Amino acid sequence: MILNNQALLERSRRSVWHPCTQMKQHETMPLVPIRSGDGVWLEDFDGKRYLDGVSSWWVNLFGHNNPRIKDAIRQQLDRLEHVILAGFTHAPVVELSEKLSALTGLGHSFYASDGASATEIALKMSFQYWRNSGKPGKTQFISLQNGYHGETLGSLSVTDVALFKDTYASLLRASTQMPSPDWRQAEAGETAEQYALRCASAAETHIANHHTEIAAFILEPLIQCATGMAMYHPAYLERIRDICTRYDIHLVADEIAVGFGRTGTMFAVEQAGVRPDFICLSKGITGGYLPLSVVQTTDEIYAAFYDDSVARGFLHSHSYTGNALACSAALATLAIFEQDNVLAVNRTKAAYINQRLQAINELPVRHLRNTGMIWAFDVQTENPGFQKNFYREALQRGLLLRPSGSTVYFMPPYVINEDEMDWMVTQTLEILHKETA
Incomplete structure (x- = not known):
């Protein structure tokens, strides 16, 4: 079949529901x-x-x-395209987990396919950790104003973008948003760092009053991307890490958009010298070649699920968890960072x-x-x-x-x-x- 622009866009409009799109707009703004x-x-x-x-x-x-990423996928395709990761394992997922742990200092990796799924996993893990640890009252989540963490129901619950959220408000779990440290909101004469610390102090006031109910604080380190590339000083992360530690609250770093070098360091949290309790990674992890996301967490959190009781395990899955082809693309991506x-x-x-x-x-x-x-x-x-x-x-x-x-x-x-x-x-x-x- 001979394809041209007009033929393909007409077929796409007839058969594909495109993401984050009012499809009617494509009557006047072609795909x-x-x-x-x-x-x-x-x-x-x-x-x-x-x-x-x-x-x-x-x-x-x-x-x-990219020839190196393509070659890695081709070589893996000749060995193994995919296998169930429940009860089985394979070399690419093990090697990738080891390399990510060496980069982040977090012990175990749990895989999914996209950023929103990673957010869901981190929130569920935090919630269940407190339940397994004898603190079932810690069920609430806090996030930043104007933050974005995905559009599935759990991730949307901690997102603060009205356009995405308002339609589904009745389906969502309530969360509380802390002031954004976006330095554009600083007062005249106030530095980015001073404003970041002022926002951190405001968050601490809320946390001090509600820490027995709060499971985790999820945020996008350094840049809130989806709401206009809001950038903030790393002092905020350093202060929030200290607050979360003192009040026994998990810190979830959503590095889905900003990880893998986007902020100038491999991961944004490095610029504050902090280690989160969870890190969510996706997007650039495979260089843009195949869908993959991962949540990494500490050995302490992992240990709270390690038990004879199946009910205390983390019973979350999807069919393509830890896909071998996607993991091979991710390994090739990390190799390029190392070699170039x-x-x-x-x-x-x-x-x-x-x-x-x-x-x-x-x-x-x-x-x-x-x-x-x-x-x-x-x-x-x-x-x-x-x-x-x-x-x-x-x-x-x-x-x-x-x-x-x-x-x-x-x-x-x-x-x-x-x-x-x-x-x-x-x-x-x-x-x-x-x-x-």
């Missing part, structure tokens, strides 16, 4: 049919290329069509983009910010259609960016080169000149 990818580029069926400035929803680390000195190379690339972005200060934007390989700025506009207009104009130019409201952000694959960085920034500046004129 983009993609045939292939290579490096930072995607190509449609008519040969038009698009620079993937958002790493295909933040998952692609080392480019599309990725974090150091990324620091050079980040400095280059920061230098190129200085020209943006001549435009009506605020809060130009950068952490690691993530950049964001807020456009001062009264145009309610800015988000759609920017996205559409960027696509016409061959650039894939997805603003969050009036916030424009870059999260490109790490393999982006200087020419591609120049082109991405130049196109963005030209669009902004046009949209804010």
Whole structure:
């Protein structure tokens, strides 16, 4: 069958319900049919290329069509594609668990397929840990204002995004949100660190009054991605780790979006020098190749489930837990980090983009910010259609960016080169000149 852009998008509209999408909008804003990818580029069926400035929803680390990750999957495919992980094991899941433990200092890994599932697992594990430990009253969860942790019912319960949450409010478990340490909310003259510590003190007040009921505090370390790339000072994590320890509350680090080098360190919590009780990982873990997520936790928490009674075990599963192909992709991804000195190379690339972005200060934007390989700025506009207009104009130019409201952000694959960085920034500046004129 001969495929072209028009044929595929019409078939997709007839048969596919696309995620996080009001499908009616595609009557006037067509889908983009993609045939292939290579490096930072995607190509449609008519040969038009698009620079993937958002790493295909933040998952692609080392480019599309990466030969090393593909080769690892091919080799594993010749040995074993998948086996039930209940009562069985295999080399890729063991090797990956060992490597992740060496990186995080957390003892055991529990696998799933996506970020929301990882959140669900961490919340359930925390809840059951306290039950197994003789503290069944610790059943509540706290999270940050404007935080995002997924859209399944448990993960949505600790998410604070009204657009996603309000429709399902009657289905959700109540949780409490602590003030966000997003430094854009600091008062005049207040530093990012001072504001972060003020927010931590506010959280401590709530925790001190309710710690006997609280099981865990879940947060996105350093960057709250889904609500406009809100960035905050690592002092917040350091202080919250101390508070959670003193009040006997689990700290859950949701590094689904920010793990694997996105913040400049392998994991964001490293910048505060803290170890969480749980860490949730997904997205970049396989370099964007196959669905995989993992929750790691401490040996102490693991031990609370280790018992003769089946009921005290963690009875959570899904059919593709610890899939061998996905684990092989993850191992190849970690190998690239080790062999290519990725974090150091990324620091050079980040400095280059920061230098190129200085020209943006001549435009009506605020809060130009950068952490690691993530950049964001807020456009001062009264145009309610800015988000759609920017996205559409960027696509016409061959650039894939997805603003969050009036916030424009870059999260490109790490393999982006200087020419591609120049082109991405130049196109963005030209669009902004046009949209804010």
